[in-house]
Amino acid sequence: MLVYPSFTVPFCTWLMMGFFKAVPRDIEEAAMMDGLSRFGAFLKVVVPVSSAGILTVIIFTLTLVMQEFIYALTFITSSSQYTVSVGVPTFLVRGDVYFWGSLMGACLIVSVPIAVLYNFFVDRFVAGFTVGAIK
Secondary structure: OOHHHHHHHHHHHHHHHHHHHHOOHHHHHHHHHOOOOHHHHHHHHHHHHOHHHHHHHHHHHHHHHHOOOHHHHHHOOOHHHOOHHHHHHHHHEEOOEEOHHHHHHHHHHHHHHHHHHHHHOHHHHHHHHOOOOOO
8 A cells, every 4th residue: 555655656756856857947037037937937937937847746646546456355345335446346246257348338338438538638738748859
């Protein structure tokens, strides 16, 4: 259970630090010269410029959270409140008998929201991963 937060939080923090460090300091200083505070310059200038990085972290984290098995299995006790990642193997696998039709239908239902979200933001998502690759 310690692997999930101890990997995700530092990785997302490291990824966001890279995006925020890539923003030129001159842009932030120009916003402060125009009368914004440091926090205001961060919100109104740096965050929009770093939107590709923020979107990358959101999609990465959402994908991991939707597939979370250990936390849901540990903390959810009522079978009516199971997440899809826990409910599918619990209810659709009985020993050595797999209900393949229902399993594949559940996999489709789980994967469609991520696929739709990815297709809407694919350009920014790719830009977020490749921002430091070419100078």
